[in-house]
Amino acid sequence: MLGQMQCQPLLISSIIRYAARHHGRAEVVSKLADGSLHRSNYAEVERRSRRLAQALGGLGVKLGDRVATLAMNGHRHLECYYGISGMGAVCHTINPRLATDDIAYIINHAEDVVLFADPFFAATLAAVAPACTASLRAIVIMGGPGEVPALDLPAGMALLNHEDLIAGADDGYAWPIFDENTASSLCYTSGTTGRPKGVLYSHRSTLLHSMAGNAGDALGVRAADRVLPVVPMFHANAWSLPYGAPMAGAALILPGRHLDAPSLVALMNGERATFSAGVPTIWLGLLQHLRETGTRLETVKRTVCGGSAVPRALMAAYEEMGIPIVQAWGMTESSPIATVNAPTEATLKLEPEAALDLRATQGRTVFGADVRAIREDGTEAPWDGETPGNLEFQGHWVANGYFRQPDTAVGDHGWFPTGDVGTFDANGFVRLTDRTKDLIKSGGEWISSIDLENIAVAHPDVAEAAAIAATHPKWAERPLLVVVAKPGRELTEASVLAFFADKVPKFSVPDAVLVVDELPHGATGKIQKNVLRAKYAGYLMA
């Protein structure tokens, strides 16, 4: 017997329709390229997104076509999120920090037909466009007619602008209804090896993920919040915030290209942000700036941090300012939220130091996803807080394969191998110890590179650190620590090694510390340990 309840497909357009009707005046503030602020609201975003959807139809875009964006966080990007997905096309967010060769590759792989781009990416567009003539029919500059750069595009590729496109449409468009399993957006993972791979989200997965993301023990976004996503909209849909904020009726503050610490602090304070989200590098940079200038974050009440391990020392520093950092873990392939660190009744009783230890873990599995740790013998690791296993996940918003790569299918009820290694404790808290490819195995003992990095960045003079496996004649592998000093500080190997003395077992102390000027970072700001390994794997053999 079926229930007698209405059944409406879970469509992305329903989010912005709801926000326009019930939170129409909630603000959307964007910092433009010239540093000025653009003010809008959900009613306006919905109206302009509908016009955009109609205009895309006019450009011949059909259900299922891929329409790309090459853009920072801004109101026009938000209109693309809703206009493109809302009309049934696929919003393909491209990471502008990728090499132009990779950008051209993914445009061709996705067969994007139209590309929306911020005006300041003109040089990238000029480099990429000639290689993308197979599918790309138009480039839309996200600005008015006066902001279109002089670009010499290949024949058959139109150069348009966002404002004229919207002005040419009318308000008569109604959001179409279609199957909720229709593809809504596409995001290629930066991929530390090989070409980027596409993760193809659906309307259903996006809605369920965003609702779960808004839950109290997850990101907990509420109508009274003013949300500032530093995490880019090209990186796993900015962890759901462009959907979650309008769902909750929270204001959205979009920083554009101004991601340096002074600009972010000014925007957070000026626009009274209560909640923000970004990778550890961002929070480290902000912390340094706050300390140097004696400024404060006046209104931020909490932040969410993930994308790589959040150092305990960083959490402690923000805690002192009264701003808890909530750690979350996931991947582009899990939309990305899989675990979030929120206390349970049992863990609330912990003493402050133990509580911070626990908060520095990746957190508990959110409802709608499942996570497990599988040992080498194929069995699930016990929840003892000690036994590591390869982490796998499944759920309503976990990929079942990569776009146009049938050999990667894992099936809807299969488990997706994350490539991360971790433990579960008795309360279900996951602690990541490594990525499979980053593990250090010394004479049969596993050493966690994340643990070593966490300790290293707590050293008062260390800005950034990476621990890698270096080949060793006796132990097969030994940890090598590569560090960057804070500006104006002197670092020596001896002082860093001394810092480890009472913090880890002797066999985990790095064999050597290399002080370098900078570490290589990938397109999503993570340290490229593969580059370091390629360079320094033989360091201990010399």
Ligand code: ADP
């Ligand atoms: P890419 O590897 O291309 O950067 P993602 O941005 O999807 O892809 O990153 C996912 C990976 O980032 C995870 O598999 C994990 O290794 C790492 N990661 C994400 N969040 C955390 C976290 N809170 N702690 C440690 N590592 C994390």
